[in-house]
Amino acid sequence: MANLFTELFEDALNEYAYNAGLAGLSYSLTNTRVGFLLTVEGYHDKQPMFLRKILEELSEFNVDEKRFGIYKEKYMRGLRNFDNKEPYQHAIYYANHLMAELEWTITELLHSAADMTVDKLQEFIPRVLSNLSIEAFMYGNVTKKQSRELMNMTENILTKKCGTRELFASQCKRYREVQIPDGCYYLYQAENNVHRSNSVCIYYQCGLQDTLSSVLLKLFLNIIDEPCFDILRTKEQLGYTVYSCFREACGVQGLEIVIQSDKPSQYLNDRAEAFLYHMDNVIRDMSEEEYSHYVEALVNDILEKPKNIYEQDAEYWCEISSNTYNFDRDNIEVACLKTIKKDDLIKFYQEFIAIDAPYRHKLAIHVCSSLSEELKADELSANDTDLLPLPPKIPEPILVEDIAEFKRCTGLYPLPKPFIKIVKVAE
Template sequence: MWYLGILYFIELAIFVLFANCQMANYAHEFSKCSLRHRLLVFDHKCLRMFGPLNSSFLYQRYISGQPASAIYYYLQCGEQSTLNDTLLNLFCQIIGEPVFNKLRTEQQLGYIVQAGLRRSNKLQGFRILVQSSYHPNKIDKCIEEFLLTVNKLLEDMSDEEFNVHVQSLMTHLLEKPKGMQDRFGRLWSEIACRHYNFKRHLHEVDVLKSLKKNDVIDFFRRYMDPSSCRRRKLTVHVLSNEEHSYDSEYNNHDEKVIVLKDYTELKRCCPLSALARPFMMFTSKCEGNVLRF
């Protein structure tokens, strides 16, 4: 279907932006050892973080043959840890329905409206994906306006409602894998990110039991509130050539927004984050065609 093309394009743009020199390390190691399993034991030489605090980046690309445009709105929420992971999971659990109701049902901005989280290379963030016939700048402003209401939404939420969300997330975390594929996916994700936290769901449940509503509010205010001085934002606009190539109304951007002409501009201004701290330590050595742990 036609909309799958634009979703694939925006995912490709996101991959390019989030890719880092770790891929170069992979290529270098592959030249030394042809075993595919060697991928499990590569050293992470460098992991990217975004630019300075209170920063906002915009990356735009045009696409032909598609009647709609799309926006990928991303707010970085710090490095992964059991506490931060659980807070972001709970925030997404709480905010998922309000995002859909506001942007999809009430404002009818697009047929595809998705909210959730993204984790990559030890870093994580909250993201919103919208495919729409409207210009992405208009969608961006609508998302910002919605986020301005989230603080009050969280403050007005009763303890009973909060506990319902906690129990719902807890049930999801404790749900047993439905099959070998689900179990494999859960285990492989830990290997791929090099955390090796194979009992992550149990650790997060323990944290969930101690969380209060104010913890989620503080988390939102720190990383996602539009007024936060620690906010890091990236938006990717994929624009339809047929609809928005000459749309001068939206070509002017806020002076605080850094418009990226090339994705390497983003990487140049991003400091490196610390290496991941795995729950289990492994040592490895590749000798000839034998991989030893």
């Protein structure tokens, strides 16, 4: 419902928004996991008037029956087209779904959308606007006084027109990430009936974010970035989609490797493990000069200035939306990074990434094509003697057959503590 509401609202305000755009103003209204995100951009002197108009339209919005039918069909068509997406996108979707405390599946969304009516959506709008907790960020050519005036205007319009009341602290839900037990390796398999390619998304969960562990993980990723592409994509020719990345959700971080290929998913999984096993020796044999080069490169990357006000705004809002409020994160991480030695990085690898690491938390998603020829991973490995060796004693995975049952049987990480305490603005 939230998705359809935002789509229909923007459609209804399309003409007004177009004229505002000619005057240098723009807005967007999107739904998030916990509510709505309203963004207003443009010339600061016209923003109060523009925001007032949007809020007044929002509080008095009536669903147009004809437009509802069009956008409902468009929304459901988008959900049904999920099957046509690339296999690696499916793998990432399933990884995110398994790790999230609560996330609706495509099938569940389709069933809900099919039952949606104009009356149900019209009833939903005032109900959702009747209880809100508002968190706002204003950045640019604006004073503290002007910011408070804008917020007072926002609250007054919502209170008078929608009867909005503040949510209780217990009603402000923040979702957490599933905690993979120490030393466990879970495997979830899905079938793709559209593409001939297979894909894997391998997630190594590295625990709650803090400055030291975050910097160590980013440094490790910085070191393996080029070799990952060079070895897995160029030399072993696994496919065009091969990359490693930093994954962060709900204050929990980890390393993610994504590969899409015509080779079997288990073979791709084995090649990723062989690559990480190989990187252990690469880091150990690395000279201090090489190590310092990677540290310096990461420092430069972290301290790179935002190219415009929108990039800076996005960085600040990321801290707010995650409720961490570490607005000086870059400088704090760089100060920590400069104290880290190569031995610290080796210790991090041995504790979280190595095949026998005590705190290794692995989730592998295998998306297998029903259209490709069946090949065995061990036969492919035997035919190529130039491949990196596999680590000894690769553990057997625990097969996830029911996602809901998997979540019921695993714990959740606590939420990260805010870096600073945020208090409600006094009247």
